[in-house]
Amino acid sequence: MGLDYASxxxxxxxxxxxxLITDKNLxxxxxxxxxxxxxxxxxxxxxxxxxNLDYQATVREFKRLGLKxxxxxxxxxxxxxxxDRFERGExxxxxxxxxxxxxxxxxxxxxxxxxxWNAMLLDIPIERLELIEEIRKKIPVxxxxxxxxxxxxxxxxxxxxxTGKTSLNPxxxxxxxxxxxxxxxxxxxxxxxxxxxxxxxxSSTLFIDDSPQHIxxxxxxxxxxxxxxxxxxxxxxxxx
Numbered sequence: 001m002g003l004d005y006a007s008x009x010x011x012x013x014x015x016x017x018x019x020l021i022t023d024k025n026l027x028x029x030x031x032x033x034x035x036x037x038x039x040x041x042x043x044x045x046x047x048x049x050x051x052n053l054d055y056q057a058t059v060r061e062f063k064r065l066g067l068k069x070x071x072x073x074x075x076x077x078x079x080x081x082x083x084d085r086f087e088r089g090e091x092x093x094x095x096x097x098x099x100x101x102x103x104x105x106x107x108x109x110x111x112x113x114x115x116x117w118n119a120m121l122l123d124i125p126i127e128r129l130e131l132i133e134e135i136r137k138k139i140p141v142x143x144x145x146x147x148x149x150x151x152x153x154x155x156x157x158x159x160x161x162x163t164g165k166t167s168l169n170p171x172x173x174x175x176x177x178x179x180x181x182x183x184x185x186x187x188x189x190x191x192x193x194x195x196x197x198x199x200x201x202x203s204s205t206l207f208i209d210d211s212p213q214h215i216x217x218x219x220x221x222x223x224x225x226x227x228x229x230x231x232x233x234x235x236x237x238x239x240x
Contacts (some may be wrong), residue, residue, distance in 0.1 A: 033239040034226060036138060038205040043194060043218075044132070044172075045185075048144035048210035052122035053156055061116035067104030086148045089179035093150050118154040121178055124162050132171045133240060143168060143175040144194055144207075146184045146214075154175060158186050174198065185209070186217025195221065208234065 047053045082103075086096045097113045100106065106113070135141055143147040147155075160166050168175060176194055183190035197200055202222035209215055210228045218225050228234065 030075045032110045034206070034237055035239050038204070039139060039206045039224065041142065041198070041200050042135060042232075043142045043144050043191075043205065043223070045207075045209035045211075045214065045228075046143060046147065046155075046168075047121075049130075049208055049234060050128050050143075050168075051124045051156070052159070053120050054122055055120050057119040057122075060115060061119040062100075062178050062239055065104070065108050065112060065116055066106055068101070070104075079110070085186065087178045087184045088182050089148075089183075093148070096148070096150075111170045114150055114154075117150060119152050119163070121151060121158060124158055125235070126162055128233075129163065129171055131235055135238070136171070136173070138200065138240075140173040140200075141171070142194055142198065144185070144190065145176070146178045148179050152179075162224070183215040185211070187208065188220045191218050191221045191223060193225075208237075 045048060054144040059070050082096065082099055083093045097110055101108070119159070133143055156167055158169065175196070176190070179188065181190065181193060183193065185191075191207070194200065195205070205223055206226060207215070207218040207223045208226045208228055209218070212227055212233060215225045215227045226237070
């Protein structure tokens with residue numbers, strides 16, 4: 001008996017379709033890539049886009065130190081006022097860690113607190129930096145990050161161990177860090193500053209971030225946006 005190719009093809013197509021609709025990560029990877037020619041500039045987020053993060057690592061470390069309700073102080077979706085002020089540069093690291101100690105009734109050393117706070121910072125894949133280098137040959141690229149001095153010092157050490165460079169400046173036309181400019185995402189004014197400082201056309205400028213609330217803020221000033229979902233990587237995002 002000959003092989004019924006039509007039947008085999010039907011079963012294969014049915015199986016593939018079932019896989020696609022049940023595997024979110026596969027669907028994410030199969031979405032169309034962004035065409036670089038459609039944009040005049042790109043603004044990248046840092047955490048979760050360029051550097052890998054594990055927010056739960058910091059939660060676990062602070063719980064290990066004795067701060068059981070750390071999620072009330074910091075979370076990815078909505079930060080408490082203390083963390084917000086730290087990211088705007090309104091308070092310095094001394095004040096921040098003193099408050100963490102007071103809130104949690106902690107007696108740990110400053111170094112232990114910093115290590116717990118930095119635990120969320122993982123690696124910086126060199127391939128992502130290489131991609132940004134390639135993009136920058138064609139259009140301007142900018143970095144816009146909600147961060148703080150303690151994290152900046154920590155991720156710069158990670159960067160140095162990875163590339164030998166002590167800052168991200170060589171990869172970007174300009175870098176905007178929330179604690180340096182006194183604003184933070186999703187506030188419209190921080191996006192507007194990047195636009196105004198560099199004479200960008202928001203309708204052709206792409207903003208990439210992994211936090212949906214930041215995407216909303218960027219759209220308010222007219223930026224094009226891409227929400228980098230779980231399973232996506234900027235290395236697979238662009239058609240250069």
